[in-house]
Amino acid sequence: MKTDANLQDGILSVRLTGDLIGSPDSQQLLQTVDQHLGDDAVKLCSVDLSNVRYVNSSGIGVLVSLLTKFRSRGGELVLINPAEHPRKMLALTKLTSIFTIADDEAAATSLLKNAN
Template structure:
């Protein structure tokens, strides 16, 4: 898995590519999240449009990131997950806790509204 992180309008955007499985790459991404939170970033959007596959460890990573932000009074949105990932969210019933947006603009709008 590869990822890119950028801070835009006080929202941490993380863009994933490849397979989301727990490992060294996800550990680096979690450190990125921790660093952002140290600077009081409360909002995060994870772009899954280029993620091909996700396993249980990868789902655990998404839940961990969501938990980190909600514990700080913030929120997380998933952007454009593939059909495969959407089905996994439904099967695992995680669709009840994650908000899904179709693009950056909808994600940013939801996140901004979620903390006010």
């Protein structure tokens, strides 16, 4: 899995590509987010899942962990356009009621700014 992270206007934007399966790549993702969380101003995050082909239970756990990190800081996390398999996994685990899902980055940014 490839992870790209960008901080702009107080929103951490994370773009994932590949498979989210809880491998060492997932630990790298968590470390990347933790580095940005060192700045107290970062409380909002969007995670683009449009290029994630496959997610397993460990990958779902990583997403829940990220959500918990931001909500415990009084912030929010929005998932952007999950591909078919991740969307099915979120529905199967009933996490669509917990996560906010946006169609694109502009919608995610709007949701996050209104949540703050």
